[in-house]
Structures are given as structure tokens and as C-alpha cells.
Amino acid sequence: MRTVLVIGAAGKTGRAVARALTAAGAEVRAAVRSPDSGPRAYAAGARSISVVDLESGAGLDEALEGVDGVYHLAPNVHPDEVGIAERVGSAAARAGVQRFAFHSVLHPDDASMPHHVRKAEAEHVVRSLLPGATVLRPAAYHQNLLDAARSGRLAVPYSLDAPFTNVDLGDVAAAAALVLTRPGHEGLTLELAGPEMLTVRDQAAIAVDVLGVPVSAERISPESWVTGRGASLSAQARSDLLAMFAAYDHHGLVGDATTLRRLLGRSPRTWSDVLRASGS
């Protein structure tokens, strides 16, 4: 696999995937919303950028010229996730790319979370356009809580006692690079979860041990999240995330690490591993 187009390449996940693809020997072309995002993509290893508007599809055909593979990840909780999958998948099918991977989510069929259901529909769209596509279903990333742990306060708007099998974003990116650069993953759906089941309370206790500083676990109310961190989001994104917090209260987000362990040829990184690496 020589050239891979990474959709959303300047974002949190896209930069990790660009780094992993570059390390695996692929040449990354970064699809970015605006030239202003170019420096972030280049810093993650991209060799070229293409400006693409995922909401209209403008720029997609040009971005796909000479591309062998595509890694598609949609902007977080985007209301038109399904339309974006349709535009990216159709353009990739027109371009005749050899490999296509779609970044979905763990348990896309969980009807209590509207943004998961949109991922399930997007998976279906991708598969109907590109039957050989590989679907990755990552758990929540350890990195979502890393800065908060390092600041000494894990404050979340859901239960401190709900179980999660969070996964290292670097491991997810390594798996993404693998399925695009090596044969044998066409048509597969891969659940990517971390190797341990932890609550936020557990994560705070482990952070105390590993970082050697006080780290509290605090539950904040959904109402204070709405007026705090949620205030800058669109009404739709707020509503999606409130539904996600309620689902987390009910059953957390738990998956199985077997597939990721097999792909990586080692145990996926634990929360302790990620905390230790962040200190160096």
C-alpha cells in the first residue's frame, strides 16, 4: 500500500492514524477541512494535504487521485455521519481504491446512543459501496481522560462505578495502519478494546499510584456539564452526548481485547502504560 488518504487527518484520531501509517511505510495524504489544518497534518507525518468538504463532498475526487487506500473517520458526533460515509465511500469506489477502512465505534448497534446508531448505518453504507471494506470498532480511548488525570481531577458526567474497557489510541492507530498496509483484513469487522475493565474510580486510583500525585474521581451532574464543557457544542452534539452519558450510567462501554491482541501480536496497552508514557 503506497499512498493512503486519511479523512479527518488533522483531528485527534486522524493524526494518530497518520503517524502509524507513516511508521508502517505508507505515504499519507491528509484530507483536511481547511489549509489552516495543514501544519497539524504535516506534523503527524502527512506528505501532502487535500482540502475536502465532507458536508458537500467537494474535493473528494481530486483527493483520491493516485490513492491506493483510504482510512475514513468522520468528525465526532456529526449529524450527517451517514451522508459523509456515502460521499466518501462513493468517491473511493469511483476511484477504484484497493483498500478501504472505516473507523466506527464499539457497539454501534446500541440503540440508546443516537450517534452509535448513525455509525451502524454508516457501516452499512460503506459495506454496500465497498464490500471489501474493513470496519474497526474502537472502545473509548484512554486519551479522553489523560489530561484530566494528569491535572489531578477526573470529573465526568456519568457513573464513577460503570465498567469500561478503554483502549490506547496509539494501539487503535497501529491496528488501522496494519489493516491498510497488510493483506488479509478485507471484509472484516474488528472490535478494538483495551485489556482491562476499569471504572473511573479505578482509573483515578491507578493514576494516584502511577503519577504519585493526588487524583480525585468526581461525578458532575449532566446539568453542570451542559452549562460547562457542553455549552460550546451544537444542540445536536449536546443531546447525543447526554444520551451517551445515560448509557454509560446504565452499562458503561465494554468490549473484548482478543482481536486487538491478535492484530498487534502483544497485549494492548493498559491505563497504567498510557499514564507512564505520558510522563516521559
Ligand SMILES: NC(=O)c1ccc[n+]([C@@H]2O[C@H](COP(=O)([O-])OP(=O)(O)OC[C@H]3O[C@@H](n4cnc5c(N)ncnc54)[C@H](OP(=O)(O)O)[C@@H]3O)[C@@H](O)[C@H]2O)c1
Ligand atoms: N474519542 C473516542 O474515544 C472515540 C472512540 C471510538 C470512535 N471514535 C470516533 O472517532 C472519530 C474521530 O473522532 P476525533 O475525536 O478524532 O475527531 P476530531 O478530533 O473532531 O477530528 C475530526 C476532523 O474532521 C475534520 N472535519 C470536521 N468537519 C469537516 C468537514 N465538513 N469537512 C472536512 N473535514 C472536517 C476536523 O477538521 P478541523 O481540524 O478543521 O476541525 C477534524 O480535523 C469520530 O467519528 C468518533 O466517533 C472516537
